[in-house]
Amino acid sequence: MRPPSLFLIATALTVSSCTDRSNPETEAESPVFTVIDTDFSKGRLGYEQSIDLGDLEKFHGHLCDGLVVGALAMQEAAKTLFPEGPIDRTNLRSVSKPSPCLTDVAVYVTGGRYQFGTFYVDTGFAGEYILQRLDNGTAISVGLNPGVKPSAIDSLGAIAVRGELSPCGIDSLRAMEDAFTDFLLSADPSEIFTVHTLSDFAWEANLKKDYVKSDVVNKALQPCSR
Numbered sequence: 001m002r003p004p005s006l007f008l009i010a011t012a013l014t015v016s017s018c019t020d021r022s023n024p025e026t027e028a029e030s031p032v033f034t035v036i037d038t039d040f041s042k043g044r045l046g047y048e049q050s051i052d053l054g055d056l057e058k059f060h061g062h063l064c065d066g067l068v069v070g071a072l073a074m075q076e077a078a079k080t081l082f083p084e085g086p087i088d089r090t091n092l093r094s095v096s097k098p099s100p101c102l103t104d105v106a107v108y109v110t111g112g113r114y115q116f117g118t119f120y121v122d123t124g125f126a127g128e129y130i131l132q133r134l135d136n137g138t139a140i141s142v143g144l145n146p147g148v149k150p151s152a153i154d155s156l157g158a159i160a161v162r163g164e165l166s167p168c169g170i171d172s173l174r175a176m177e178d179a180f181t182d183f184l185l186s187a188d189p190s191e192i193f194t195v196h197t198l199s200d201f202a203w204e205a206n207l208k209k210d211y212v213k214s215d216v217v218n219k220a221l222q223p224c225s226r
């Protein structure tokens with residue numbers, strides 16, 4: 001299946017985050033996230049920017065279902081942590097599951113970086129991300145609800161990561177993931193993600209760095225010749 005166009009994606013994401021649906025062209029250009037940072041290398045907080053799915057795609061390298069899961073998860077988390085306005089990237093730290101797609105969304109959107117004690121990767125929690133505001137300590141987890149993601153994507157994906165999926169099988173997996181992406185972008189994120197407040201979260205940054213970068217393992221695969 002052909003991947004959905006960025007225009008359609010931007011429109012769909014914007015619709016899910018914008019109440020003004022009167023102008024489709026404006027909607028397509030509307031931000032997915034508004035973030036706030038300092039205004040120069042030693043500056044004060046106050047510089048606002050918008051980040052959309054196209055920005056995430058450029059940073060990550062491609063559009064994929066994992067990127068959209070991450071973006072929508074962040075959108076839901078931001079509603080809880082920053083209900084009053086922009087995501088303050090100076091006031092946030094995050095823990096991500098190790099997926100290359102999820103981690104890229106996390107560091108881009110939250111501004112968290114391992115070397116500054118504001119980001120690490122872990123597998124020992126439920127959901128996609130844990131996010132914590134630094135000023136008040138509020139910690140939340142956000143995760144896709146059980147059963148939302150087709151199980152075949154994970155089972156075929158595991159075979160693909162082992163390098164054991166055929167070229168035509170890889171194309172079938174891509175079609176499944178693209179269809180899931182379309183579904184995600186047409187869904188109401190509040191109905192497919194759940195945010196939990198974590199009352200006893202402990203920041204325990206680890207230095208584990210042997211996760212498989214699963215989106216490059218098949219980069220030399222032959223085309224499907226069926």
Ligand SMILES: [Zn+2]
Pocket residue numbers: 060062063064065066067100101215
């Ligand atoms: Zn990806």
